[in-house]
Amino acid sequence: MAQQSVATPQPVPTSDKLDAAVLKVAGVVVLGAIMSILDVTVVSVALPTFQSEFDASYARVAWTMTGYTLALATVIPLSGWAADRFGTKRLYMIALALFTIGSGLCATADTIGELIGYRVLQGLGGGMLMPIGMTIMTRAAGPHRIGRLMAVLGIPMLLGPIGGPILGGWLIDVASWHWIFLINLPIGLIALVYAQLALPKDSPEPSESFDFLGMLMLSPGLALFLYGVSTLPEAGTFADPEVWLPMLVGAALVVAFVRYSFKPRHPLLDLRLFRNRNLTIASVTLFVFIIAFMGAGLLFPSYFLQVRGETTLTAGLLMAPQGLGAMVTMPIAGMLADKVPVGRTVPFALVLIAAGFFTFTQVDPNTSYVLLCGSLFVMGLGMGGTMMPLMTSALRSLSGPEVARGSTLVNILQQIGGSIGAAVMSVILTNELNDSRPIPGAVDPSGNPVTEAGLAIAVQQRPELAQQFPVDPSFIERGLDYAADSFATTFWVGFALVLVTFVPAAFLPRRRERSHLLDDQPGGEQVKTPVVIH
Incomplete structure (x- = not known):
């Protein structure tokens, strides 16, 4: 996920070991990382199930992944600005809540359109969990122990591609596809309570402005263009307005974004x-x-x-x-x-x-x-x-x-x-x-x-x-x-x-x-x- 810059440098202690206070904070972040990373890989084995359940083409059900990753891309640049403005603890708990609520709503979906929409909501929360979590851990432990922190975060990052498809397949086989989302509810609630108790109090310090205009061009532009592409199998021809119109509008928005992005002092990209x-x-x-x-x-x-x-x-x-x-x-x-x-x-x-x-x-x-x-x-x-x-x-x-x-x-x-x-x-x-x-x-x-x-x-x-x-x-x-x-x-x-x-x-x-x-x-420390x- 996106990198977050470290806050005010902290004095370097004599030991590089992660103490109990830091490990307590790391536990919150690892829980969030597990939910976010597993949910990408868990769904990969469920796409054929979505096809049969919702009587939809593979191109349409793939939007349960496309919409999720586009939502992740949308909030990556937003997370750093929002963390400074609202505080890391508050924002991390909001991200956990969004992800958990989105997971619960996914399990209630009756149509493929509803499922895609709820996956977008889930992605908006999931996209902030890793970068904000990394910022929280860095501030808690100090920049000199980033290597050890990365080793802790590396656990879900390495296990996700292995455990996700297996967990998703098992849940679908023994229960139903709904449980690949419902399983996030207890984990999310535990993580929310844990975050409230373990994370330090916020001290928001508003910083640079955020490029909302850029976001309003790039994200909808990509979504419209890819929607037009994914509609092609059902339409059967590029001449269908449902194909070329969103592709044309989406491409225009992306081109406009590229031209615009050289003007702001702090552009989205x-x-x-x-x-x-x-x-x-x-x-x-x-x-x-x-x-x-x-x-x-x-x-x-x-x-x-x-x-x-x-x-x-x-x-x-x-x-x-x-x-x-x-x-x-x-x-x-x-x-x-x-x-x-x-x-x-x-x-x-x-x-x-x-x-x-x-x-x-x-x-x-x-x-x-x-x-x-x-x-x-x-x-x-x-x-x-x-x-x-x-x-x-x-x-x-x-x-x-x-x-x-x-x-x-x-x-x-x-x-x-x-x-x-x-x-x-x-x-x-x-x-x-x-x-x-x-x-x-x-x-x-x-x-x-x-x-x-x-x-x-x-x-x-x-x-x-x-x-x-x-x-x-x-x-x-x-x-x-x-x-x-x-x-x-x-x-x-x-x-x-x-x-x-x-x-x-x-x-x-x-x-x-x-x-x-x-x-x-300060002090010649390299971080x-x-x-x-x-």
Whole structure:
């Protein structure tokens, strides 16, 4: 998530250990981080369930992820300004309340539109939990112990990609999809009470103004543009006003934002920072990588569920190797980031990702699970060696107040990239599935033709449907082939984007450069600026 600058420097104590008072505060922040991070990964295995429950296309249900990440991107720059104006404790508790209320409302959704709207509310709260929590922890412990604090926060960040899909799959299997949201209610209430008792009293100090005009252009602009893109599979043509009109208005708002952002003293996103070559190269590399990896990554559990007919719990377990791979290399990459130029490490990590990704471009209804899980593990190894080094490289050559603005810029690009990836990949998959052969005389409850791929997927998830559609078994077999080919085609797009990532990565620094991530403090103390990714 976005980095928050440290408050007034504190005296350096004789011990670097985290005392009981600091650990008490850290407990509050870890609870919030667990809810926020798990809720991204938990929902990934639920998308096919949302399809069948709400009778919606994959492109539409993917907005439960796209809307959430766009909301995260919206509040990242807002959180620092609001923390100064309203106080960190008060704002953190508001974020917890928003996230918890949003979770409860998600469980009550009767339509996919309601669920998307409630996910946006949930994202507005979740987006503030990590940056405000990091600020609270830094102020409580002092900047000299940021490394130890990052180790504490690293626990949910490492376990989230492993535990989220498994927890989500288990809850859906033993109860219902509602429980992937309801489980946040007791955790949220405990965290609210804990925060009230453990966090120090607020002392708000209003600082710089906030660029509300910029926010009103960027966030709606992205949302409208991506909505138009996601409507394409249902409309069937770019000529439909529901496709081109929101895309045109959204693109105009984004262009207007870019032109406007060079005027304010404190813009929402400081695009002037792109004059820094290292920041630009690292940001472009990270942006393209996120579109490919996060967009196609949402489809991995869907393949296991829809083509292979696995339960949601099994799909979650099959995704675990990816998280395990990242857990292996992320600490190593963190240690190497200060010693070896990223231009010498990131390309090797991208090779691992490309190698693992290629396997999924060849999937069929019977591809070996050993091969697929091994590929996910290799991709996880590559992901762990890519994300943090790129973030570090982007910020390394910045200094002073530029670091805070640069971290906000890079983190928002990360969330926007995830939103674009989810929307684009889901549209490609939906188009591919819709192009499969229709079954003569078969229509769904909405009156739309039933395709062989659509029927095969439905029967895989709900075998009782085979009785309602007494068709030749060869239709089901052929439909699964169509479905697997649709996933493979979509993975080819993701794989091509991974290859594109090698182009900017070739220009990453290959020589050690002086890092400006150390800010001069009174008394000559050098302090690392915290960098937190979601």
